Every structure is written in structure tokens, then in C-alpha cells.
Amino acid sequence: MFLINKYTKHLIFHIDVNSAYLSWEAASRLQQGDSLDLRTIPSAVGGDPETRHGIILAKSIPAKKFKIQTGETLFSARTKCPDLVIVSPNYPLYRQCSTALKELVQNYSPLIQQYSVDEFFLDFTGMNNLFGNPVDTALKIKEHVKNELGFTVNIGISTNKLLAKMGSELQKPDRVHTLFPEEISKKMWPLPIDELFGVGRATSQKLRDRGIKTIGDLAAQTPAYLERFLKSYGTLIWNYANGRDISPVRNNKTIPVKGMGNSTTLSFDVTNQETAYLILLSLTETVTTRLRDAGFCAGLISVSLKTNGFVFCSHQKKLYSPTDCTSAIHEIACTLFDQLWQGEPLRHLGIRLSELCLNNFYQPSLFEEKLEKQRLLDKTIDTIRSKYGSKAVFRSSFLHSGLSPIMGGVIESEEYPMMSSLL
Amino acid sequence: MKIYMKPIELIAWFTKEGIPHPIKYKIQTEDNSQKVVKILRLLARTEEKIAGNRMYIFKCEGNINGILKIFELKYELNTCKWYLYKI
Numbered sequence: 317m318f319l320i321n322k323y324t325k326h327l328i329f330h331i332d333v334n335s336a337y338l339s340w341e342a343a344s345r346l347q348q349g350d351s352l353d354l355r356t357i358p359s360a361v362g363g364d365p366e367t368r369h370g371i372i373l374a375k376s377i378p379a380k381k382f383k384i385q386t387g388e389t390l391f392s393a394r395t396k397c398p399d400l401v402i403v404s405p406n407y408p409l410y411r412q413c414s415t416a417l418k419e420l421v422q423n424y425s426p427l428i429q430q431y432s433v434d435e436f437f438l439d440f441t442g443m444n445n446l447f448g449n450p451v452d453t454a455l456k457i458k459e460h461v462k463n464e465l466g467f468t469v470n471i472g473i474s475t476n477k478l479l480a481k482m483g484s485e486l487q488k489p490d491r492v493h494t495l496f497p498e499e500i501s502k503k504m505w506p507l508p509i510d511e512l513f514g515v516g517r518a519t520s521q522k523l524r525d526r527g528i529k530t531i532g533d534l535a536a537q538t539p540a541y542l543e544r545f546l547k548s549y550g551t552l553i554w555n556y557a558n559g560r561d562i563s564p565v566r567n568n569k570t571i572p573v574k575g576m577g578n579s580t581t582l583s584f585d586v587t588n589q590e591t592a593y594l595i596l597l598s599l600t601e602t603v604t605t606r607l608r609d610a611g612f613c614a615g616l617i618s619v620s621l622k623t624n625g626f627v628f629c630s631h632q633k634k635l636y637s638p639t640d641c642t643s644a645i646h647e648i649a650c651t652l653f654d655q656l657w658q659g660e661p662l663r664h665l666g667i668r669l670s671e672l673c674l675n676n677f678y679q680p681s682l683f684e685e686k687l688e689k690q691r692l693l694d695k696t697i698d699t700i701r702s703k704y705g706s707k708a709v710f711r712s713s714f715l716h717s718g719l720s721p722i723m724g725g726v727i728e729s730e731e732y733p734m735m736s737s738l739l
Numbered sequence: 740m741k742i743y744m745k746p747i748e749l750i751a752w753f754t755k756e757g758i759p760h761p762i763k764y765k766i767q768t769e770d771n772s773q774k775v776v777k778i779l780r781l782l783a784r785t786e787e788k789i790a791g792n793r794m795y796i797f798k799c800e801g802n803i804n805g806i807l808k809i810f811e812l813k814y815e816l817n818t819c820k821w822y823l824y825k826i
Contacts, residue, residue: 340790347789349744349824409790416791466789 327450328565329438330472330480331421331457333413334489336434337361337374340413341403343466358382359401362390367583373405377489410434416465424457429565437477439565454492462490477739478561479504481513500559505532513739514553522546531557563739573610577618578603579666580723585624586662593650594713598723599667600646601710605698607669613638613678615671617645619652622664630666631656637681638673641690645669740811740825749812749821758784761797761812766823776801782809792817796824 333339338361342354358379363369370390382397393400414433421428424447427439440450447453454471461469468490472483475496482504483495495503510520512531522545528534534542535557542550555561578599586592596619607614618632631652639645649667680686700709710721749764763777780800787794793816800809803826811825 344790344792347787347792347794349742349822351742412791414791416788464788465791466787 325441325475327440327444328474328477328480329425329440329450329454329457330431330477330484331417331436331438332470332472332481332484333417333434334468334470335374335376336413336467337405337410338376339467340410341406342376343413344406344409346466354401354403357401358384358397358399359403360384360393361405362393362402364404367581369581413465413467417461417469420461420464421457424453427565427567429567435481437480437565440473451492451494458490458492474559476559476561477563477565478513478556479559481739482511482559485511495559497559500535501532504559505530505535505557507531509534512553512556514549514556519546519549519553561739573612573672575668575670575672576603576606576610576612576614577666577668578606578723579620579664581622581664582662586665589654589657591717591719592653592657592662592665594717594719595665595723596649596653596667597646597711598714598719598721599665600642600649601722603667603669604640604642604645604694605701607672608640608675608694608698610672611675612672613640613675614645614669615673616669617648617652618668618670619649619656620664620666620668621653621656621662623660624663625660626663627660628664629656630668632668634671637679637684638671639687640675640694641687642694643690644685644687740809743823743826744813745823747812747821747823751821759795759814761799761821764812764821764823776803779807 335355338354338359341361346353355376356378358376358381360375360379361373363371363373372384372386372388372390372393374386375384379397379400382400384393384396384400390402393402410433414430418428418430418436421436421438425438425440425443429437431437440453444450444453447456450473454473458469458471461467470484470488470490471492472480472485473492473494474480474483479495479497479500483493486493486495486503493503507530509515509523509529509531512534515523523534526545528537534554537554539551539554542554544550546553580595580599582595586595614635615638616632616634618630620628620630622628633648633652635648678691680688697709706722714721745766747764747766749761751759751761753759760781761778763775765773765775768774778799778801781797782800783798785796787796795814795816797812797814798809799812800807802808803810808826810823813822813824814820815822
């Protein structure tokens with residue numbers, strides 16, 4: 317089918333689970349003896365409207381025919397399709413499926429990268445000597461996943477990660493696509509501009525305003541022109557549109573963390589400062605535990621909020637000396653919150669720590685409180701929590717408050733692979 | 740055979756390698772009485788990993804109401820639960 321010399325360069329596979337959350341839920345239900353396959357009817361995985369996590373997270377292919385979109389509210393989805401079956405998300409199940417897929421994929425190459433909970437890059441360079449034709453191997457992987465794990469995947473094959481990812485998006489479900497550089501003009505350039513990796517709502521609007529409607533249009537521009545309104549990002553997506561990308565398939569452990577954050581959508585509107593402080597504290601608890609776990613101190617703290625009118629804003633502060641202390645970070649977060657909050661009812665609060673540096677050397681400041689004791693206390697609390705569970709010790713201020721002392725994260729206090737905009 | 744998938748109480752013996760061999764099971768029938776079925780013959784054992792959840796499937800033969808019948812049992816490794824899968 318293809319000439320072998322095509323494969324002398326890098327060969328990258330991108331493996332993407334079709335409607336991941338929904339497929340996994342469907343496969344699991346079938347295994348538990350359910351006679352109905354969710355994938356064959358209009359169905360969706362959505363949050364719980366009671367706690368106001370009421371958006372569509374994934375949908376079945378029959379649901380797509382009703383123009384139901386990921387991210388829209390359950391209410392608007394039900395208006396489009398009254399018979400829509402909505403199931404609640406089950407994150408431990410998703411992680412279990414993701415781990416099983418990772419173990420299976422590892423049989424085909426020593427170098428794989430988990431890109432998100434349902435996406436993997438696999439470096440197949442040189443592996444064709446062992447497995448033979450890459451397209452046949454991809455088909456074999458696809459069937460292997462379907463038979464053993466009970467869900468379908470799309471696999472894109474190309475010479476770099478970007479093209480492999482674009483390839484796996486071409487036609488779904490249960491397909492293998494190639495998107496080699498010589499196929500770009502035929503397979504990728506006719507696609508609308510928003511299909512390109514890295515072009516989201518904001519960028520696609522800017523490009524459309526200037527008459528750039530397809531990926532081919534973008535590829536035909538000069539980088540100098542794009543840089544006039546997109547800065548250096550213009551050159552990046554221009555390279556992407558031409559299928560150029562040199563990012564290696566990374567072993568996941570080497571990805572540098574740039575920041576850590578936790579946020580939560582609340583089940584009620586927060587109207588007083590005291591409750592907001594408590595919520596910030598419980599978010600801080602989660603995020604600082606992660607920070608200390610990874611061995612970092614943070615030099616920048618940022619607080620974000622969303623009002624009941626869906627107005628989003630954030631505020632940040634740079635620290636003179638980086639810290640990893642829960643109380644110190646919470647105190648600054650509260651100050652930031654006070655400067656930001658105008659008294660509107662709040663539905664969403666978040667905290668983010670960045671400008672990370674290693675915590676093996678700590679420089680205390682002459683003009684700040686001594687935090688040595690606090691740091692020791694934090695360390696002890698972390699140890700107790702990791703041994704006896706995250707709720708083994710918590711602050712008494714949470715007693716009778718009705719709030720969870722530890723908030724944020726899909727599976728609280730456990731790592732869960734997230735999406736990234738970096739290839 | 741039809742999919743039944745109901746939890747059951749079961750007695751089994753395990754090999755040194757950790758493979759269970761079902762001996763007999765107890766199930767609650769529709770008229771709320773308990774019924775014990777002895778496994779007379781183990782025909783096959785397969786493993787599945789659907790959605791990453793490991794389960795052993797046993798194809799067995801037993802005497803149900805005086806008739807020799809073939810049925811399938813499932814053992815969920817994660818939870819150590821037994822199910823009457825198909826009958």
C-alpha cells in the first residue's frame with residue numbers, strides 16, 4: 317500500500333478514544349449485564365444539575381445528529397432531544413479505562429506519551445522492523461482495544477505529533493487514518509480553520525475576520541502577516557497549518573510543570589466573605605498538598621472567580637519569597653479575593669500557583685513572619701493525610717459549615733491526567 | 740442462554756496460582772426461596788478486561804430442577820463478587 321522509504325523518518329501514532337467518557341460508561345454497563353448499549357442511542361455524560369455541574373461532557377454519535385454539543389447545558393440539550401439519556405460522570409472508571417489502555421498500548425512501543433485521559437502518542441519509529449507495516453499495526457491495535465477493552469479508538473499515523481493528531485480527528489469512529497506531509501493538501505487544507513490544533517474560539521474569530529476560512533488559507537499566508545495580529549502565535553499556527561512540528565514524544569515524567577491550580581463550581585451562590593474564605597481555604601489545602609508533593613514552592617498566587625452572571629475575573633500577586641505554606645498562601649489568596657470581589661453572588665472560585673521553584677532551598681525574608689513551624693506542621697498534616705485519608709485531619713473552621721474541607725480536582729486528592737495545549 | 744447478571748453467594752476453591760474453581764452457588768429465586776446449584780463440570784474459563792475491569796468467566800454445567808444445564812458465572816477480581824452471568 318505504501319512505499320517503505322516513506323517510513324524512514326519518524327513515525328508517530330495518535331490514539332484517541334471515540335467519545336471517551338460515554339464509550340467507557342457504555343462498555344462498563346454492558347459488562348455489568350446492562351442490555352442497552354448507550355452508544356447506539358442518543359445519550360450523553362453530563363454533570364449533576366442539582367450541584368450545578370450541569371453541562372454535557374461527552375455525547376454519543378446518535379446524539380450528535382441532534383446537534384448536541386460538548387459544553388452546553390443539560391437544559392438546552394434536553395430541549396434539542398427530549399429523549400436524551402443522561403448519565404453522571406464516573407471519574408474512577410475513566411482512570412481505570414485510561415490505565416488499561418496505556419498498558420495495552422505499551423505492548424506496541426517503548427516510547428508512549430499520555431496526552432490526556434483518552435489520548436496517547438506512540439513513537440513507532442523503527443518499530444516497523446518488529447511489527448511490519450504501520451497501517452496494519454494500527455489496525456491491529458484498534459482491533460485489540462476493541463476486543464479486549466470493549467471500546468473503539470481512532471488512530472492517526474504521520475511523521476510528527478501534530479499531523480498524527482490531526483489525522484486521528486478526520487473521520488470517526490473506529491478508524492485508522494494516515495496524514496503524511498504529502499497528503500496535507502488533500503486531507504487537511506480543505507478543513508475549516510477551527511479544526512486546526514491550537515485554533516480555538518478567539519483565534520478562529522480573528523482569522524475569519526481576515527477572510528482566512530480554511531487551514532489551506534492559513535497555510536498560504538506569510539508568517540509576517542499573521543504576526544501582525546497574532547504575535548509569535550501566528551508563526552506557530554502557520555507552521556501547524558503546513559504540518560510542521562518537531563515536538564518529541566515525551567515520556568510523561570519529563571514534562572515540566574509550570575503551575576498548579578484548583579477550582580470549584582459551587583452548589584449554591586456565595587454571598588458572604590466568610591464562606592468565600594473557607595472555600596478558598598479548602599481549595600488551598602488541595603493545591604498546596606500537590607505543590608509540596610511535587611517538591612515546589614510558588615512565587616505567584618492568583619485567585620479567580622465567576623459571578624452568578626457568568627462574569628469571570630482573576631487577580632494575582634507576585635511574592636517576594638516563594639512559599640509552599642498553606643496558611644501563608646491562604647492569607648494572600650484572601651487579600652486578593654477582597655481586592656477582586658465587588659459583592660456579587662459567586663458560583664465559581666479558583667486558586668492557581670505558578671512561577672514554581674524547587675523547595676529544597678528556602679530563603680526566609682527578614683520582614684515576614686517566620687514560617688518554619690508552619691512548614692513543619694504542613695509536612696506532618698500531609699503525612700497523616702496520605703496515611704489515613706484526606707479527611708483524617710481538617711481545620712475546625714469547617715465544622716458545621718456544610719463545606720468540604722478539601723475541595724477541587726476531579727478525583728479529590730488523586731492525580732488525574734488532564735488536557736494540555738502543548739504538544 | 741440469556742444474560743441474567745445477578746449477584747450470588749458462592750463456594751470455590753483456589754489453586755496455588757490464585758485461580759478460583761467454583762463448587763456451588765446459592766441464589767434467591769423469584770418466589771424468595773433460596774436455591775443451591777452444584778457445579779458438576781467446569782467447561783471453560785476465560786478472562787475479560789472490558790473497560791479495564793478484569794473478570795473471569797466460567798462456563799459450567801449443573802443440575803437445575805432436574806435438568807442438566809449450561810450456565811456462565813462471572814467473578815469480578817476488583818470487588819471479589821460472583822455473578823450468575825448467563826443461563
